[in-house]
Amino acid sequence: MEPELNAGAGSSNVGVLIVSLAANTQIIVRSCKLGEYGRKTCPLTWLVAVSCVLFPVFARAQANPASFDDIVLRAAAAREQDDVPQAIELYRQAVELKPDWPDGWWFLGSLQYQADAYAAARDALTHYLEITPDAGPASALRGLCEFETGEYAQSLKDIQRGLSLGAGSQPRNEKILRYHEALLLTRAGNFEAALQKYELFAGEKVPNPELLVGIGLAGLRTPLLPKELKADTQELFTAAGNAALRFMSGDRDGAQQAFQDLFQRFPAASNAHYLYGYLLFPTDPDQAITEFRKELEVSPGNAAAQLMVAWDALMRNDPSEALTYAQKAIAEEPALLIAQLVLGRALLDTGDVKGGIELLEKELQRDPGNLETHIALAKAYSKSGRKEDAQRERMRCLELEESEGTVVHP
Amino acid sequence: MYILSGLLSVILFAAMPVSSTGLPAPAQVRSSGPASACLSCHRAQAVAQPQTPMAQALMLPGTNPTVKANPKLTVRKGDYSYTVETHGDSTTYSVTDGVRTLSLPVRWSFGVGGQTWILERDGQLYESLVSYYPNVAGLDTTIGDERITPHTVDEAMGRKLTQGETKACFGCHASNAVHDRKLTLESMEPGVTCEHCHAGATAHVLDSLQGDFSSAPPKLGKLSSEDISSFCGQCHRTWESVVRGHFHGEINVRFQPYRLANSKCFDGTDPRISCLACHDPHQNVVREDSTYDTKCLACHGSSAQLASTRTGSAPAPAGAKSCPVSKSDCVSCHMPKVTLPGGHMKFTDHQIRVVKPGDGYPN
Numbered sequence A: 001m002e003p004e005l006n007a008g009a010g011s012s013n014v015g016v017l018i019v020s021l022a023a024n025t026q027i028i029v030r031s032c033k034l035g036e037y038g039r040k041t042c043p044l045t046w047l048v049a050v051s052c053v054l055f056p057v058f059a060r061a062q063a064n065p066a067s068f069d070d071i072v073l074r075a076a077a078a079r080e081q082d083d084v085p086q087a088i089e090l091y092r093q094a095v096e097l098k099p100d101w102p103d104g105w106w107f108l109g110s111l112q113y114q115a116d117a118y119a120a121a122r123d124a125l126t127h128y129l130e131i132t133p134d135a136g137p138a139s140a141l142r143g144l145c146e147f148e149t150g151e152y153a154q155s156l157k158d159i160q161r162g163l164s165l166g167a168g169s170q171p172r173n174e175k176i177l178r179y180h181e182a183l184l185l186t187r188a189g190n191f192e193a194a195l196q197k198y199e200l201f202a203g204e205k206v207p208n209p210e211l212l213v214g215i216g217l218a219g220l221r222t223p224l225l226p227k228e229l230k231a232d233t234q235e236l237f238t239a240a241g242n243a244a245l246r247f248m249s250g251d252r253d254g255a256q257q258a259f260q261d262l263f264q265r266f267p268a269a270s271n272a273h274y275l276y277g278y279l280l281f282p283t284d285p286d287q288a289i290t291e292f293r294k295e296l297e298v299s300p301g302n303a304a305a306q307l308m309v310a311w312d313a314l315m316r317n318d319p320s321e322a323l324t325y326a327q328k329a330i331a332e333e334p335a336l337l338i339a340q341l342v343l344g345r346a347l348l349d350t351g352d353v354k355g356g357i358e359l360l361e362k363e364l365q366r367d368p369g370n371l372e373t374h375i376a377l378a379k380a381y382s383k384s385g386r387k388e389d390a391q392r393e394r395m396r397c398l399e400l401e402e403s404e405g406t407v408v409h410p
Numbered sequence B: 001m002y003i004l005s006g007l008l009s010v011i012l013f014a015a016m017p018v019s020s021t022g023l024p025a026p027a028q029v030r031s032s033g034p035a036s037a038c039l040s041c042h043r044a045q046a047v048a049q050p051q052t053p054m055a056q057a058l059m060l061p062g063t064n065p066t067v068k069a070n071p072k073l074t075v076r077k078g079d080y081s082y083t084v085e086t087h088g089d090s091t092t093y094s095v096t097d098g099v100r101t102l103s104l105p106v107r108w109s110f111g112v113g114g115q116t117w118i119l120e121r122d123g124q125l126y127e128s129l130v131s132y133y134p135n136v137a138g139l140d141t142t143i144g145d146e147r148i149t150p151h152t153v154d155e156a157m158g159r160k161l162t163q164g165e166t167k168a169c170f171g172c173h174a175s176n177a178v179h180d181r182k183l184t185l186e187s188m189e190p191g192v193t194c195e196h197c198h199a200g201a202t203a204h205v206l207d208s209l210q211g212d213f214s215s216a217p218p219k220l221g222k223l224s225s226e227d228i229s230s231f232c233g234q235c236h237r238t239w240e241s242v243v244r245g246h247f248h249g250e251i252n253v254r255f256q257p258y259r260l261a262n263s264k265c266f267d268g269t270d271p272r273i274s275c276l277a278c279h280d281p282h283q284n285v286v287r288e289d290s291t292y293d294t295k296c297l298a299c300h301g302s303s304a305q306l307a308s309t310r311t312g313s314a315p316a317p318a319g320a321k322s323c324p325v326s327k328s329d330c331v332s333c334h335m336p337k338v339t340l341p342g343g344h345m346k347f348t349d350h351q352i353r354v355v356k357p358g359d360g361y362p363n
Helices: A014-022 A042-060 A066-080 A084-097 A102-114 A118-131 A136-149 A152-164 A171-187 A191-201 A209-219 A231-248 A252-265 A272-280 A285-298 A303-315 A319-332 A339-349 A353-366 A371-383 A387-403 B007-013 B043-051 B065-069 B153-157 B163-173 B201-209 B225-236 B239-245 B249-254 B256-261 B289-300 B303-307 B330-334
Strands: B072-077 B080-087 B090-096 B101-110 B116-121 B124-128 B130-133 B138-141 B158-160 B337-340 B345-348
Touching: A066 A084, A066 A102, A084 A102, A102 A118, A102 A136, A118 A136, A136 A152, A136 A171, A152 A171, A171 A191, A171 A209, A191 A209, A191 A231, A209 A231, A231 A252, A231 A272, A252 A272, A272 A285, A272 A303, A285 A303, A285 B163, A303 A319, A303 A339, A319 A339, A339 A353, A339 A371, A353 A371, A371 A387, A371 B225, A371 B239, A387 B239, B065 B080, B065 B101, B072 B130, B072 B138, B080 B130, B090 B116, B090 B153, B101 B153, B116 B130, B124 B163, B163 B225, B225 B239, B225 B256, B239 B256, B249 B256, B249 B337, B289 B330
Parallel strands: none
Antiparallel strands: B072 B080, B080 B090, B090 B101, B101 B116, B116 B124, B124 B158, B130 B138, B337 B345
C-alpha cells in the first residue's frame, strides 16, 4: 500500500511517517558504534536509514521532468547500495533542479547527518523546514545537527520544538531527544529542568556511562557537556549520576548508600548534598533541609541551597526566614533561575505585596508556565484587592495543575 | 518542576512556626494550657471554645464519649474482622483473619463525630484501617484507605504513618505537638487550645499578670479575608495546597478555604467574605441555614441593608445582585451539601454559586 505523499500538507507529515514506519521495520545500520543515546546512536541512525529506504518510492511519484526522475532513481539506487556519498551528490543535484521539492531536502539532510556532515545536513533540513515548517522530526533532526556543530541554544530550541510536534512519539526516539534536551538544558544552566528530563531514564537496568555523567552534570549543577569534562572529574559525575538515577528509579536504600559513598569519596564536592536534598525534598523535606544545610557547610555561598532553604521556609509559612535566605541567594547569584519567584513570594508573604507582584510578574514573563508563579500571583492580587486578576490567575493555576504533576520545587 | 505525591499536603498540614512578620502561625512554644488561664479576661471565648469540635479534635483514652457510647464496635471488611472495645478508660482495637488476632490499645482518637484511631506498635504509629462514622453508627474503612487491600493481619490493622504525616496529623489535631520539625508528644496537648491559634498567648498571660499588655498576640480578626483563609487553611487546607495536592472532585469539598476562594464573590480584601464573617471559631458551628442570611445579604441585599453594614464614616460597601428567588435560607441553594466520597457524611460546599439543575460538581 502506497502512503499518500503529495506536495504540501502531505509532505509536512513525512517525518512523522518515517518515525511510524521506522518503529515497525527491522534494519540494521552499520554505523551503530557510540552510546545508546549519544551521537550516531542505533535508533536515530536506524530512523534515518529507514527514511532513505522508503522515500525514493514516494519521490518518484512526484517528479515529472525526465532528468529529474532519472536523478531520483539513481539517488535511490545509490542509497540502496549504501553509497551514501553518491546518494548525497544526486539528491543535491535533484534539489538544485527542484528547490521546492521538500522530500529531496529531507533525504539530503538525513543522509548528510548519517555521513557526519552536520552543517550541511542542518542547512538541508532548514530548506525542508522552510517548505514544511511543522515537521517535528525534521526540526528535531536539525536540532541534533546543531548539537554537533556547537550551536547549542538553537539546538535546544529545535529539539524542543520537534518534541512538541511529535518527534518523540516513539519511546526510543523520545529517549534520544530527551537525552540531548537534558544535556542542553544542563549546559544552559537549567539544571532542575534537566533533572526532570532525566526521569525518563529511571529504571534503566544497565545505564549508559554517558547518561550517568549527564545526570551527574545536571545534579552537580555544572553547565558543561560530558565531552567538555576533564578526564579526572568523570568519576565524580558518574558517581553523582548513579546515585541520582537510583533515587529516580525508586531505589531509595540504594540511592542513600550511593550518596553516602559519594559524600565520603568527594567530601568537598559542591552540590552533592544539594542534589540529594533536592531529590528528597518532595517526600522528606526534613531530611532534605538537613542536606541543604550540609551543602551550605561545604559551600557557604551556594545560592541554590539557600534558595531551597528559603522555599522550604515559605512552605512552612515562615516568610521571614524565607526572605533572609532568598536575599542571600540573589546576592550570591542574581541570575539564578526561579530566584525571583522565591524572593517575590517571600516579599509577598512578609507584607511587601507591591514588591512581590513586581518580581512575580517579571518572573512570569520569563517562565509563563510556572504553576508556582501563578499561585503566588493569585494570592498577591487577592491581597491587593485585584479580584478579577486573582480569579484569572486561579483559573490558570487549575489549568496548569491539570496538565502537570504535583509540584513542590519552585 | 519536580513531580511528587502528597508532599504539600504534608507540609501545609504540619504545625507552622511563629513568624514575626508574616501570618500568625500555630504555636511552637509551650501552650498556655487549659483555656482557664485566659478565662479572667476572655471569658466568653474561654468558656465556649473547649466545647467545640476543634478543641476536641484529639482525645486521649478515657475522655472519648464516642467509644464510651459505643463500647463494642465490630465490622467485617473482606477477610478481616475488626473489633473496637472499650472497658473503663481503655479502648482496644483488634483485627483478626480467624486464625491470627492482633490487638492494640488505642493511643489517640482523632475527630469528634467521625473518628479514626492512632495506634502504636514497635515505636511506629499507625492510622486505624477502619474508623467510626456516626451516620452509619458503626465502623467502615477509613477515608482515603479504600485503595489498600491488606494481605495480612498486620496490614489489615492500619496504615503506617510517615514522619511527615504524623507531624501533620498531630500538628493540627493537637497543640504543642511539633517543635523544631520534630513530633514532641511529651509536650502535646489534645485538641486545639488557645495557643494553637494565638501564638504567644502564654507570654501574654504571664506579662498581663505584671500589668504588661504589650505582648498580646496579633488580633486574627483584623486579618484580610485572603490572609484569614491562609491562616485557617493551615489545617483546613489553603487554596494553594489543594491545587498542589491534586485533590479533584467531591473530596475537596471539605477544604473550605479552597472552595471559598473559587467562589465568584470571593474578594481577598472584603471582610464580608472572610471565614470569620460567618464563623466564630470559639463557638460550635451554627447549623441553621437562616442564621447565615444576614451574611449573604450584607452583599446581596437592598441598599438599605447594605447601608446598615456601614461602619463609622466608611461608605456603604458595594452591593451585588439580589437573589430573584428568595431572601432567606440562601445557603440551602447556593452552598449545597455534598457527600464526601467514602466519608459517610455531608459537607457544606463553600464554593458559593448559582446552582442549576444538572450542574456537576465544579472543581
